[in-house]
Amino acid sequence: MDQLATERLVLVPLDAERARALAAGAPGAADRWAPGYPDEGDRAGALRYLRVLADGGDPRPFGAYEIRRRDDGVAIGGAGFHGPADAHGVVTIGYGLVPAARGRGYATEALRALLDHAREHGARGVAGDADRENTASQRVMAAAGMRLVHEDELLRHYAVSWAAPDAASS
Template sequence: MSDLATARLLLHPTTVREAERIVAGEPDAGARWAPGYPTAGDVSAATRYLRACADTGDPHPFGNYEIRRREDGRAIGGVGFHAPADAEGSVTIGYGLVPSERGRGYASEALRGLLLFAREQGVTRVKGDADHDNLASQHVMIAAGMRPAGQDERVRYFEITWTGPTTPGDAVA
């Protein structure tokens, strides 16, 4: 599977070998990791991806993607699906950036790219959540076109839904 491109980023589908390196904290010789990469969230996502590969096979295209800057190829975070779409066409997403790259719009750009890709794959609903005090993550989902969909004592839930077929050139807000 090839990288997904946005204006400033490449969303690189994580391979098993790359996920193993992320979990171990040991980049391949050619890997370019920004300082602070991988974060605990990246390690958790890579671990979940490796478990899925072992249990049911590679979930791609509904796996993890390394967020890389196009200008220098450096890995600055991750974005991806928690699992393939369910019977109703719904997926759950997660994302994160190294602290030094936050506040530049990269997370919203990566999420918009992933949402567009999900829609192209026939997904009808994408869900995400953020802790109540994680206002930055809530802003990322809103900037990417997701809307509040409820809350509990710990988190606020967001989602975006689509009806009808996808056509070339469809954009996510």
Template sequence: MKIPSAVTERLLLHPLSVDEAERVVAREPGADDRWAEGYPQDGDVRGVTGFLRGIAERGDPGVFRPYEIRLGGVAVGGIGFHGPPDDLGVVTVGYGVVPGERGKGYASEALRALVEIARVAGVAGVKGDADLDNPASHRVMEAAGMWCVAEDEKLRHFYRGF
């Protein structure tokens, strides 16, 4: 299944194929891969590993997959869905940008595009969470129209319904 890339003002969200995902997990770029210093991060590897496991168990998830955040053709981070919508029609999102590119609004821009992918795909809502001591990530989710709906001893939980 060929999933189109999403284009924002500055970024391209490139949907990962199985082959690309396997290279991310191995942390070994192919000849055509252009990765910024620090990519992939541990979170990228965990998310892509879950994607590969999901393909083996349930098949291709369509748009509900990981994407590379590309700036000028270079992967500067990852963003994506933790899997297809749950029984309530809600998807969970995760994201990260390499340290050298943080603070420039790329994560917020990419998350807005990912939320739009979810909305167009017909989900009921999008959720995500971040450590309490990560206010930058809280701001990213707020910039994408997500609201803090709960907080526990470790995490702040965000949600946006459609």
């Protein structure tokens, strides 16, 4: 998988070695991690990625990424897909940042890169959710172009979808 670059960020794809380091919270000698990284969510995402690898092999192009600032290379969070597209062509995303990196638009920037990546690689849509109390994450998904499609007592579910490619124009 290739890196995804935005104006201020680089999303670096995980591999098994990096995922194991994240899950253990043990940086390699060359790693530069912001204070608080990886957090519980990052470690859970790394474990999910390792399960996907074990169950079905490399999930390319819908893998997991470490979010790094372009200017200094410091890892400030994680983002990615929870696995391959489902039978309807929809992939599920997740993301998170260390507290010191929040409120600067980084999460929206990273999510937009994931949405573009998903669309470019044939996904028909992207789904995500946030706890009802997590209004910041809800704002991120809305700012990235996702819309609220369902809510229950625990979560608010967001999605974006794209029209199927016209077979006649292919």
